Amino acid sequence: MRALWLLLSLAVISALPYALASNQALAIKETSIKESAIKRITSQYPWYQWQTVGQATLTWGLWDIYNSELKTPTGKYSGLDTDLALIIRYLRDIDKDDLLQATNEQWQHLGYSKQQITPWLTTLSAIWPNVKKGNRLIFVQRNGIGQFYQGTQPLGKPLSKSLTRSFIAIWLSPKTDYPELRKQLINQ
Structure with missing residues (x-):
């Protein structure tokens, strides 16, 4: 043994x-x-290596809706027309129709006309998913053209310059409905 x-x-x-x-x-x-x-x-996807400009959390009432992060190649924000990535990580489930309605309300707040908004919403309706808690939607603007991603997967085709600019204006325009969120994102 x-x-x-x-x-x-x-x-x-x-x-x-x-x-x-x-x-x-x-x-x-x-x-x-x-x-x-x-x-x-x-x-x-070179924007994965871009530097963070700022981060913010959207809270509505008692609920945190999403965390957001703004990235640029230099880590500095220099206007709506620069290359940037807006990363949104959802903290709750949100139906696509609710996202579209909120986007419509924000565009109305910014002063866009119904004639401008209607085709933009049609485009977004065709590409946006329902989001689940933990999902990330990423909006990348390069050379004035926007593209949505879910992770590394592109959602739809690149957007027109007008839709690109109007979408990013929701967060970054001085007229945004959420000025504190904007300040945090652009690091002011």
Whole structure:
């Protein structure tokens, strides 16, 4: 019995370096895969590496609705027409129709006409999903053209310049309905 235990112990001890080497190789491979994925994502979506300008939470009554983050290539906000990414992480489930209604109300507050708003809402209705708690919608503006993403997946096609500008104005226009949120996002 003692000889069997000694033999098993030797077998385990002699296999240990191979197991450790195998684990190291696996860890290196996993790190390489992660680095490769990060490089692929940041080359396709450079805004992932942009710097944060500011962050804010929208609260309505007693409820936190979403956290938002504004990013730019430099980490500084220099106007509505600059390259930027607005990342919104929802803190509750919100139906797409409720998002559209809130967007419509904000555009009316900013003074856009019904003739302008109607086609914009039609476009957004075709691409926006219902959002669940924890979902992130990302709006990226590059060279005046906007694109929505859910994670790294584009939602719909790139937006017109007028829809791009009007959408980002909801958060960043000096006339926004939420001036404190704007100040936090643009870091003022």
